[in-house]
Amino acid sequence: MYDTISINTDARGVATLTLARPEKHNALSAQMIAELTDAANMLGQDDTVRVVVLTGEGKSFCAGGDLAWMQEQMAADRETRFSEARKIATMLYALNTLPKPLIGRLQGNAFGGGVGMTSVCDVAIGVDTLTMGLTETRLGLIPATIGPYVLVRMGETMARRVFMSSRLFGAEEAVSLGLLAKAVSADDLDKTVEAEVIPYLTCAPEAIARAKALTRRLGTPINDDVIDHTISELVACWEGQEAKDGVAAFFEKRPAPWIKQTSSD
Template identity: 75%
Template sequence: MYETLDLSVDDRGVARLVLNRVEKHNALSAQMIAELTQAAQRLGADDAVRVVVLTGAGKSFCAGGDLAWMQQQMAADPETRFAEARKLAEMLQALNTLPKPLIGALQGNAFGGGVGMASVCDVAIGVDTLKMGLTETRLGLIPATIGPYVVARMGEARARRVFFSARLFGAEEAVELGLLARAVPAEELEAAVEAEVVPYLSCAPGAVATSKALVRDLGPRVDDAAIDGTIRALVDRWETGEAAEGIGAFFEKRKAAWMR
């Protein structure tokens, strides 16, 4: 059914949604964005599904936005850029509003959009060797569409430490920042995730869904106005000379003009 994802559901109703572009470190392509949106809608509507575990295949959880996809946006007209940015925003919101518990199992590194994916999980657990980073500014871009979820997860004060420096940080700091609930050795990841899953199997599914919606309403609002603002910010940034230089430098395997 999916080309960039693997999806399975066990007899308890625990779904496992696996990012599966191993050769690209699970970077978010247009196809993966579309398939994640479809999968979130499908899982949300399936009464047999009680919990969803989001993870990745291979060495990385998610390397962020696919740079070939970003390069296409640089060459596109503003209307196309806006439409593509909206698809990314809608995918994140579909996962964020999934009416089932969403448990992130970060078996490897998460950069850029991968940090955003971790931030829409209700609980994210990572291996203790992983690296994370909001690396967009190194490319002349900004962490726009993921921004509301990252800031909601970390809070503004902690977000300021890593949101615009492109600095990489490890699992211990990710726990301190609130991105991860726990960091565990790789061989303990499955057990740690299972410990998060099991309690939900004794809970009323409707009560869980309503409670999840309530906590979103009580916390920082990620509404249409905020999402539209991030889309506009991303589209505007794609049109800058810095973005052209940053993306160009990456593909030309050279340092961007601002790098020291």
């Protein structure tokens, strides 16, 4: 049914939604974005599904947006840019409002959009060896469409520590920032995720859905105006020279033009 993701549901109704582009570190391509949106809608409407676990194949949970896809947007017309930016915003919104518990199982690193994918989970557990980072500004981009979810998860004070600098950080700091609920050994990952799943299987599914919707209604609003603004900001970056220079430098394996010597030696 899908090429870039997989879904497996056990007899209890626990669905495991897996990002399945390990050769690309589960980077979010146009196809994966579309498939994740469809999967979120399908899982949300399936009464047999009680809990969804989001994870990835291979060494990385999610390396962020596929840079080849972003490069295509820089060369596209303006209408296409807005359309493609809206697709990723729609995918994030669909996962964030999924009327089922969404538990992140981070078996590896998460960068950029991968931090956004972590932030739309109701709770996220990661291996204690992982590295995370909002790395967009290294490329002349910004954490745009993921921004509302990252800010809700971390709060502005915490977010400002890592939102603009592209600084990498480990699992322990990810816990302190609020991105991860727990950081555990790889051997304990499944056991710890299962401990998050079990309580939901004793709760009324409709009550869970209503309670989750209520948290979003009472929390910081992520409405159409907010989403439209993030889309406009992403497109503005795609249209700017810095993103063109940054992404080109990445593919050509050379320093971006703004990189300065970090040592006085």
